[in-house]
Amino acid sequence: MDWKKRTRLLLAATVMTGLLASCSGNDSGNDGPSSASGGSSPQGTKGQSESAGVNATGFPIVNAPIKLNIFAGQAPSAPADWNNVEIWKEYAKMTNVDVNWQLTPVDSLTEKRNLLLAGGELPDAFHTARFTSVDLANYGGQGLLIPLNKLIDEYAPNFKQLMEKYPEIKKGLTMPDGNIYSLPTFYDPDFKSVVIGSELWINKKFLDALGMKEPETTDEFYEYLKAVKTKDPNGNGKNDEIPYAASGITGLIDQLKGAWGLGNRGNTHPRVDVDPKTNQLRFIPTDPHYKEVLQYVNKLYKENLFIPEILTIPGKEMLAKGSDGLYGSFLYTNADTFGDHKDDYIGANAFAGPNGDRLFSRARSPLVDVGGFAITNKNKYPEATMRWADYFYGEEGSTMFFMGIKDKSYVVKPDGSVDYTDEYKADPEFGKKYVSWAGGYYPAMLTAKTFKGGESSPANLEAAKKIEPYYPKEVWPPFTYNQDELAQFNALGTDIGNYVDEMTTKFVTGDAPFSEWDNYVSTLKKMGLEEYMKIYTAAYERYEKQ
Numbered sequence: 001m002d003w004k005k006r007t008r009l010l011l012a013a014t015v016m017t018g019l020l021a022s023c024s025g026n027d028s029g030n031d032g033p034s035s036a037s038g039g040s041s042p043q044g045t046k047g048q049s050e051s052a053g054v055n056a057t058g059f060p061i062v063n064a065p066i067k068l069n070i071f072a073g074q075a076p077s078a079p080a081d082w083n084n085v086e087i088w089k090e091y092a093k094m095t096n097v098d099v100n101w102q103l104t105p106v107d108s109l110t111e112k113r114n115l116l117l118a119g120g121e122l123p124d125a126f127h128t129a130r131f132t133s134v135d136l137a138n139y140g141g142q143g144l145l146i147p148l149n150k151l152i153d154e155y156a157p158n159f160k161q162l163m164e165k166y167p168e169i170k171k172g173l174t175m176p177d178g179n180i181y182s183l184p185t186f187y188d189p190d191f192k193s194v195v196i197g198s199e200l201w202i203n204k205k206f207l208d209a210l211g212m213k214e215p216e217t218t219d220e221f222y223e224y225l226k227a228v229k230t231k232d233p234n235g236n237g238k239n240d241e242i243p244y245a246a247s248g249i250t251g252l253i254d255q256l257k258g259a260w261g262l263g264n265r266g267n268t269h270p271r272v273d274v275d276p277k278t279n280q281l282r283f284i285p286t287d288p289h290y291k292e293v294l295q296y297v298n299k300l301y302k303e304n305l306f307i308p309e310i311l312t313i314p315g316k317e318m319l320a321k322g323s324d325g326l327y328g329s330f331l332y333t334n335a336d337t338f339g340d341h342k343d344d345y346i347g348a349n350a351f352a353g354p355n356g357d358r359l360f361s362r363a364r365s366p367l368v369d370v371g372g373f374a375i376t377n378k379n380k381y382p383e384a385t386m387r388w389a390d391y392f393y394g395e396e397g398s399t400m401f402f403m404g405i406k407d408k409s410y411v412v413k414p415d416g417s418v419d420y421t422d423e424y425k426a427d428p429e430f431g432k433k434y435v436s437w438a439g440g441y442y443p444a445m446l447t448a449k450t451f452k453g454g455e456s457s458p459a460n461l462e463a464a465k466k467i468e469p470y471y472p473k474e475v476w477p478p479f480t481y482n483q484d485e486l487a488q489f490n491a492l493g494t495d496i497g498n499y500v501d502e503m504t505t506k507f508v509t510g511d512a513p514f515s516e517w518d519n520y521v522s523t524l525k526k527m528g529l530e531e532y533m534k535i536y537t538a539a540y541e542r543y544e545k546q
Helices: 003-024 086-095 106-119 133-141 149-155 157-165 167-173 192-196 204-210 218-230 250-260 288-302 315-321 336-344 382-393 395-403 422-426 458-470 483-509 514-526 529-545
Strands: 066-074 097-105 125-131 183-187 199-203 272-275 280-283 329-332 345-347 367-375 410-412 418-420 444-446
Touching: 066 106, 066 382, 086 097, 086 382, 086 395, 097 106, 097 382, 106 125, 125 133, 133 367, 133 483, 149 157, 149 382, 157 167, 157 382, 167 183, 167 367, 183 382, 192 458, 199 204, 199 458, 204 218, 204 336, 218 288, 218 329, 250 288, 250 329, 280 529, 288 483, 288 514, 315 329, 336 345, 345 458, 367 382, 382 395, 382 444, 395 418, 395 444, 483 514, 483 529, 514 529
Parallel strands: 066 097, 066 125, 183 444
Antiparallel strands: 125 367, 183 367, 199 329, 199 345, 272 280, 410 418
């Protein structure tokens, strides 16, 4: 295949699309970079912004009711109709802002969202719409999403304070043109268990039955998995234990690569880090140490130490199969779904590798999702919309967003902490009446005080504490790309990423022998890897200078 020719064609097509969209778009102006200095609480003396007709502080946000059409991505675990969720009904009363939620299932989210942006029938805002930094630079550059710098400065005191406290937020959101086009999902950096997300869990009951200590190295992890496979740790006389379970192999590879010194800037950029020998950006999937990671995973696969359907099994089915406590290890948020067996598991540590490297390479940036909320050029009330969204970046709004309605879905304890009601805990469907955050990618700030989901369990907190000493010294947020870079970067990234995924699976399963490694690396170079890394490096250098 002529990869360079394909890239040129995709580049031309994307540029033409951008030009057409720019001509049809409504120019909302460019506010330029914000000073983002100062800040105040959203509660206080009520003021009036003459230019916007919106109350600058306090509630209601506007004195005369307004209506907003907001497009949102709906995860399978989220409520079916957000218009009937209690927090949104209550918030409408508080603000005088009535939201008509236009929900799209996540399976078709990107396609539907992009069709709206291409066709011009835009909502007033996008919420939980999973915009990447590339999307934001593209649609913001076309004028379809408006710059938020001035709105943040004047109408978002909570978010403004967050940017001052955590400079990486502004660095991760500011596009090369100086504009911010979105509000993010942001996790408190000190709340490590939720920043980490999914954990690798080890069956402590199996360890005890086998007389083994908790694995600390990749060799010990292998020996443990092999023992689970062959030594009947559940003692039922059957060879029914499953050493490792997950939906796919990517998570395990990302977990293990730190044992070979890879992923030293975290997993927001899973294929790029810094080569400590040259201090230059490194494409991880062509590094010789990555070959060693795949050889290790290939050994586990060949010896049948994985759940048989690991490459195809959906996450829900994988969890259902673990309900009998047969997993020796698995990768997921926690073991709560396993009922009576949920306490069998402990969080694994970061493993030391054959060369002494020990790094938790699956670390994420607390700027989890850059594209949680964006305002379109069709919005007649951008000031009120910004105030509406900003509330959820303060403690009061964060509590409401994640916990729901006081004394109905959550209670305040004597020590001031909050917890879900017994009814909420007992019935998973009960929570859907009150909150809509399930599935992630929401525009809000999440803290240990305001969030009581699975990641806040004692087991998760203990697992995060164990991992923290091996956290990378720096974890990159997403980088940003300018209009001149976008088309080529997208085209190259898609082709290269698909090929890496294909060959990673083949190397792991043995469908491609490791004697083909040099040919694999050579093919990536022919596909334009050098040009791809030049664009990546330019984005990294911009990030460093901010």
